[in-house]
Amino acid sequence: MKSLSDCTITVVGLGLMGGSLAGALRGKCKCVVGVARRQETLDFALAHGLVDEGTSDLITGVRDADVVILGTPVRVIIEQLAELAPHLREGCIVMDLGSTKSFIVEAMDRLLPAHIQPLGTHPMCGKEKSGIEVAETTLYNGCTFILTPLPRTTEATVALGRELAEAVGANPLVLEADRQDYLVGTVSHLPYLLACSLVATANATTSKDPAVWKIVAGGYRDTSRVAGSDVKMMLDILMTNQGHVLDAVHAFEAQLQALTRLIEAGDEEELCKVLSAIRAQRREMFP
């Protein structure tokens, strides 16, 4: 059975997620190889000790790997699976860091030869800024690291996935693809759309008043933070989780309308009851 310390690990895509993971894994495995298109990214990763070696050629980068981790946007991951499949070492483990899992595990199963072990993963961390410049080796500390095994994924592969998650300070959690997509549709992708719609609303109305720039307080800043997320990454997420995302939006609209109707009607008693229950739920979530 493979142990992390014996593995050569190749991280493809050295953005915030991939770059941080590479740096956190360095020293905990035999070798960390980074693959990035741009030479400046590789130079940065090497200069900051995030990788042991770097290359801009995908096939060169994955050929000798025991574990390949794809840290690119969801639909780039799917393209890269097809591209690298014939070039992997016997028994190689292929993982990814994509935020949606159904499309990816389906593609892994279809595109990877039988001797390759696939394991979908989704670490629940991030920042509103992107790129290797904001990578941090502590990014994964304390976060939940979702593992989505396929029917063909062995126990040994899941065990290595757990070891890897724990090595970077994260807590592994096994979840089936559709269930993970449903959950993150509400707790991650919906907040993104709300943040974007809030920024668009302010931009269409109050932003015309120069005073607004001086009064944007904590509530607006926090509620709009994730609107700064990388657009290509988010577009892939929305397009590969359309159904759950739209369901979440519709459920949200119904809740907002219910609150709005109480405000319109001036039904303070009911409004107070509902807002108090919501406040208690929020406190239960984040004590």
Next chain:
Amino acid sequence: MKSLSDCTITVVGLGLMGGSLAGALRGKCKCVVGVARRQETLDFALAHGLVDEGTSDLITGVRDADVVILGTPVRVIIEQLAELAPHLREGCIVMDLGSTKSFIVEAMDRLLPAHIQPLGTHPMCGKEKSGIEVAETTLYNGCTFILTPLPRTTEATVALGRELAEAVGANPLVLEADRQDYLVGTVSHLPYLLACSLVATANATTSKDPAVWKIVAGGYRDTSRVAGSDVKMMLDILMTNQGHVLDAVHAFEAQLQALTRLIEAGDEEELCKVLSAIRAQRREMFP
């Protein structure tokens, strides 16, 4: 002309906002008197050096004040204005910390005798937790402190309001009541309703899955933060800014629907354009 250092200042309502302001003003004026209903609040304020003196009797507390600052919820402020009006010292300045200004300045004008100087204020800071236990004398540092003078408010009173804001580290900004209510309706009250609706959505759907508690990441936490705000305070705010709040909700719904339609249609080109513009707007707001 009054100078801050000569003033006895009475802060009515020693919650997060009032308690923090009292503590920040202490030592910068002659005396800070705190008024709170509960003896434990007064004991806490005295023990933590947030006030020089404390009383649970409103009239006793305001009788000798040069400046009275009402730090209670908006509609309590309006009740207290009526109650304290006959008991104030000649030339006393009455300020408040309420988040909506139109109702309050109207009540100030109607309820306070001609010899009293009214000045509405709204400091743009806060936390999702409430109560004196979370008060901090640095809360006002760097925040914008909105001043809303009435037609009868003198230049000298506005100057003292500016001095007071600057003394606690804040940046004064003069804004007319309806304009401030319009702006905060979008940048402060709307985010509150979005946070509440998001929590209610998760509670009605994904919260039934115990795994969701492990995967709530930064996006959800930040976007829902202000749902933890004090309900009585928020209810007063919503009820005294109904028109602007409902307008803001409707503008938001239109923006969310526009995004949703693009996702439904799979119109990636347009979606990418819109999300990129929003990202740029967010970055312009918070560089």
